[in-house]
Amino acid sequence: MTRSLRPALCFAAVAVLSIPFGAGAAGPAPSDPEVAAMQRQALAGERTWQLVTSLVTEVGPRFAGTPGDAQSIAWAERALREAGFDRVWTEPVTVPRWIRGTATAEILAPHARRLEVVALGGSGSTPPGGIEAEVVEVFDVEALEALPEGALAGRIAFLSRPMEQRADWTGYGEAVPIRSRGPAVAARKGALATLIRSVAIGPDRFPHTGATRWEEGTSPAPTAALAVPDAELLHRQLAAGAPVRMRLVIENEHAGEAVSANVIGEFRGRERPGEVVLLVAHRDSWDIAPGAQDNGTGVATMIEAARLAATASRQGPRRTLRVLLTANEEFGLSGARAYAAAHAAETGSIVLATESDQGGGRAHGLLVNFAAEDAAASGELAALLAPLGVALRSGEAGGGADLSPLAPLGVPLVDLDLERARYFEVHHTINDTLERVVPADLRQATAAWATVAW
Amino acid sequence: MTRSLRPALCFAAVAVLSIPFGAGAAGPAPSDPEVAAMQRQALAGERTWQLVTSLVTEVGPRFAGTPGDAQSIAWAERALREAGFDRVWTEPVTVPRWIRGTATAEILAPHARRLEVVALGGSGSTPPGGIEAEVVEVFDVEALEALPEGALAGRIAFLSRPMEQRADWTGYGEAVPIRSRGPAVAARKGALATLIRSVAIGPDRFPHTGATRWEEGTSPAPTAALAVPDAELLHRQLAAGAPVRMRLVIENEHAGEAVSANVIGEFRGRERPGEVVLLVAHRDSWDIAPGAQDNGTGVATMIEAARLAATASRQGPRRTLRVLLTANEEFGLSGARAYAAAHAAETGSIVLATESDQGGGRAHGLLVNFAAEDAAASGELAALLAPLGVALRSGEAGGGADLSPLAPLGVPLVDLDLERARYFEVHHTINDTLERVVPADLRQATAAWATVAW
Structure with missing residues (x-):
């Protein structure tokens, strides 16, 4: 009955770059010591991987309106609480x-x-x-x-x-x-x-x-x-x-129709609590898919990136970090639309919104849609991301599908571009399992998003 | 309705080596001009690919005793006739x-x-x-x-x-x-x-x-x-x-039980018709599998390798080339056992037997079980295969599963070792389709088996 001989499973090739300051980094550490320490922690951390593993093992497929959807609401509330978010709540969403x-x-x-x-x-x-x-x-x-x-x-x-x-x-x-x-x-x-x-x-x-x-x-x-x-x-x-x-x-x-929910967690900002960084990922998957890449990785990355950014300093996060895990992205953007409608009055407080819905590949590109007067901010962000191998790209951030109801309202957006060949091989299939996720890539993406959130 | 824009499909990377004498070769041409010309033809040829494509498209799964099995008997007879074999016949086999x-x-x-x-x-x-x-x-x-x-x-x-x-x-x-x-x-x-x-x-x-x-x-x-x-x-x-x-x-x-058949084709030898080179591949697949790699590639390779060897010289083949496409390898070796039983008296005429059942990867190794006095023959064969990147290995050829009933009778065996990572990914699954076969590798393996047959 014992399991004495199982080799460590690692189907996916783990590319280990030469590491000046931490596993998965591509250059010298950022000048800000808090960010450097936070990135180091992300690049060595197992929590994003553990979150995806837990979601895929305990819940699996979670299509809008199914029992799996309901289980994933409970899972997400628990995961946010266990990650130490100050407030965790749900907002009901009607789904087809x-x-x-x-x-x-x-x-x-x-x-x-x-x-x-x-x-x-x-x-x-x-x-x-x-x-x-x-x-x-x-x-x-x-x-x-x-x-x-x-x-x-x-x-x-x-x-x-x-x-x-x-x-x-x-x-x-x-x-x-x-x-x-x-x-x-x-x-x-x-x-x-x-x-x-x-x-x-x-x-x-x-x-x-x-x-x-x-x-x-x-x-x-x-x-x-x-x-x-x-x-x-x-x-x-x-x-x-x-x-x-x-x-x-x-x-x-x-x-x-059925009732589902957006699940939301918040770390309250210590310096500017009225300024909200919105980190979005959809919680649902297709009914046939365990949804490891689409979008378990996004959910896990956003939870862990917010936790890292919130705990990078002893004083807590500078701004309020809000993780929004939406209902039903796949079959009509129900959660994103409901959130935009319910929170229309507060969009002015969002100082940055970003979304993860490209799987768990390595981040390599940065796009922003900041106004011209905020060029310095994008330069600063790019400098902090450069050690991770992420480069500022020309073009304008558009947000992912779940940000599409908010984008027209003039919300400042940041996109991280991920490697996604692996994503489109398994996208919306039964083959979207944990075995197709590369832990090292997930750690790097977590480091990148934590930097954006910080 | 027209199909104006379809890009050429080639999922599999086609490794083009530097080519001294023909696409897919790894060294200078063999000294024998007939073999060199034959290998060149194999490395440029499309027939093996066309045969697999035809089998997979027109027959598909062909498990013992199913309608697909019966169709594949008719397909094999037609393919052997169209390849110009002198004699084509079937021998009934009882299958579970x-x-x-x-x-x-x-x-x-x-x-x-x-x-x-x-x-x-x-x-x-x-x-x-x-x-x-x-x-x-x-x-x-x-x-x-x-x-x-x-x-x-x-x-x-x-x-x-x-x-x-x-x-x-x-x-x-x-x-x-x-x-x-x-x-x-x-x-x-x-x-x-x-x-x-x-x-x-x-x-x-x-x-x-x-x-x-x-x-x-x-x-x-x-x-x-x-x-x-x-x-x-x-x-x-x-x-x-x-x-x-x-x-x-x-x-x-x-x-x-049901009745299936071994399908056999023969080119009669011009110099030594009583000496038989036996080229074996199983015709059946699992019921769930289109069986491109297991074993459409083997069937196609053996047919085309024999054709190339038989037509390399204007005078026809030196020895008799017999292609045996067996019934039901997968679920009990029925065809191989029936062949060994029916042809027990003639095993002395077999001067060489070889089997293809590892998919359509590149050949890289050669093993033989020749008696010590035939060391020169294995050296000669190794020299002819060297230009294709095939090297003589230590160890003894054992034949594939379908040669296991013949091997104990002292039949001289040649094994070609193929690259088979791709094989074990799709082996016995619904994913064993044409899209997992690399045409260039199939050409190289055909060249190698034609050389063995020659």
């Missing part, structure tokens, strides 16, 4: 309740094959017993729009545009319309159902879910994503020229 | 018929979670409705054997030994007893069912199937493999100390 059922796709001819498929969030259902129909391949939404009305009547549309791998978000941004808009456009052209190639990089056989939008007043059609290898297989069968027939069964339920 | 049904595993307490699980080949079934029981973790078969009789009565055994990643087969060999022997031993100790950690490297959430053995006269118990991250999760929950309860539903059918 979409319940995943069956999704199977099977090529019947010319060469029979079962495909790996996952319904997109918000997908409708096929009629009882499913549908059998011919598949028509269309490259992207532009090609779809160019089709005559009714061109897809009685058919299954297959949107096959691949996502390109790039260092920034543009590859995702260019590919994602086949998921977010494609199914509605295909339905308008008469399609019985839509299959998309997963919006993903990587050759692994995991279909990637995600939200799709339906026009007001329309009834959601059945729509699902194929794993990349399955999309390639379908493409090869179609390219051979013979008609490809498929059986598709997709059953989901739109079950009205 | 095991039919996979449901397999679900769900932790009920302390933290509910659905796990990714796949029944092992030969697994029995839980009673109708499944079982609910406490899970007991045991490291490996040795620890199992050390338990008192009845120690696992009423429990689910969880065998958690990880597989270590090594350059050779020893990591697999050391871990595989938890799959092949563990379930039977656990049943003997009273376990209701057995779960194992997949015998696999890599952090991805694919459970790996494979065969397990039951002692004569015992009734197969329900047994399944967990994906590596799920085994880690279960381990973490158990390590926390509270009892872990699980619901397990496993339903399979032992359906007697």
Whole structure:
């Protein structure tokens, strides 16, 4: 029964840089001794990793309105209390309740094959017993729009545009319309159902879910994503020229609304309590995903970064540090919208807002949207981050999805750019597990966010 | 509808070495001009890739006794004929018929979670409705054997030994007893069912199937493999100390026997037709796997290597080249045993036998079991392979699994050692697709086997 021989598990290569002042740092320590000590602590710390491990082990998937969502509210309250936050509270949020059922796709001819498929969030259902129909391949939404009305009547549309791998978000941004808009456009052209190639990089056989939008007043059609290898297989069968027939069964339920919550923790500022640094991460995951990278790492990083910044000095934090762990980012930004609505009057007190929703990769870039008169502040922040290998980039910070309701209100934003190849391999799949997170990268990102919070 | 923008897909990095005489070669061309030309053709050729693509696209999974198995017999006959083999024939083989049904595993307490699980080949079934029981973790078969009789009565055994990643087969060999022997031993100790950690490297959430053995006269118990991250999760929950309860539903059918076939193609030797070079690869895959690496690459490589060797000279091959594509390697070596039994009288005519069943990685090592008086022959072969980066290794060739019935009969064996990290990531999973095969590596392996066949 004993476990005498288990080797230390570390799938992910841990790149150890030459270390002038602490593991994971890339240059000499910052001139401010408090920041240097705080970064050193972050780079040696295990707490972010322990938080992700706990969330993934004890809660797992936590899609809006599910039992896992409720458990993750309790988990987050406990985690914030245990981290020593002065105040911890929840604010109720109404979320849509979409319940995943069956999704199977099977090529019947010319060469029979079962495909790996996952319904997109918000997908409708096929009629009882499913549908059998011919598949028509269309490259992207532009090609779809160019089709005559009714061109897809009685058919299954297959949107096959691949996502390109790039260092920034543009590859995702260019590919994602086949998921977010494609199914509605295909339905308008008469399609019985839509299959998309997963919006993903990587050759692994995991279909990637995600939200799709339906026009007001329309009834959601059945729509699902194929794993990349399955999309390639379908493409090869179609390219051979013979008609490809498929059986598709997709059953989901739109079950009205449910109540979830934003979970909020605050360290009160010692010097300027009225100035709030807002650290945001979404607490929810997709229903199929343990959500280690998306967004357990973000939740854990923000909690630990705030704790480090709050305890860097004996006197406590200079400004108020508020960690906002939102409800339902994935399926409609419910928590972010609720927070922006409830706290509209206080946005003037936010001196800085930042969001973590890119997984647990290393931070390498800094973007801000500060007004010209605050150039000194961004220079100071960049100097403090430089030892971690984070460089100021041109361009303007936009915040992540959960900051999108606040950004238009003129809130000062800081974005940290993370390495995210690993993120897009597992994004919205069952493979988003702890084993895909690199502890050393997580420590470095924690150090970077603690510096931003400080 | 057009496909104007699809980028060339190549997930796998294609390492292009500096090329003295052809793409993929590692040194100067062999002194024999026929071999040099043949290797050059292999290193530039697309046929091996086309064969795997065709098998994976048109047939897919081809487990013993299934419709896919029958389709793959027809596919193999056609492929051998189209490659110009002089004779193509089949020999019937009786195979066991095991039919996979449901397999679900769900932790009920302390933290509910659905796990990714796949029944092992030969697994029995839980009673109708499944079982609910406490899970007991045991490291490996040795620890199992050390338990008192009845120690696992009423429990689910969880065998958690990880597989270590090594350059050779020893990591697999050391871990595989938890799959092949563990379930039977656990049943003997009273376990209701057995779960194992997949015998696999890599952090991805694919459970790996494979065969397990039951002692004569015992009734197969329900047994399944967990994906590596799920085994880690279960381990973490158990390590926390509270009892872990699980619901397990496993339903399979032992359906007697079916008829399959070995498919054989032959190029008749021009100089010494009575001397046979036997090139072996198994045609079957696991039922859940498209079987690109295991063993579509082997099938394709052997067909193309024989074709290249047979056509290297205008006069045809010196010796008879026989490609044997066996039935049911995965679930009992049925084809290999049937071939050895049917051809026992002719084993003396086999001057060389070799097998491909390690995926489509690059060949880097050569092993032989030739008698001392044939040292010159192995030296000659090593010299011809050296330009491809293949080096003679110490140790003795043992042949693959399908050569195990022939090896004891004193057949001269050649093993090519392939790079196989990629192989053990996808081995016996749904992820064993074309996208995990590197075309350049496949070309190099084809060149190496053509040289062996020549």
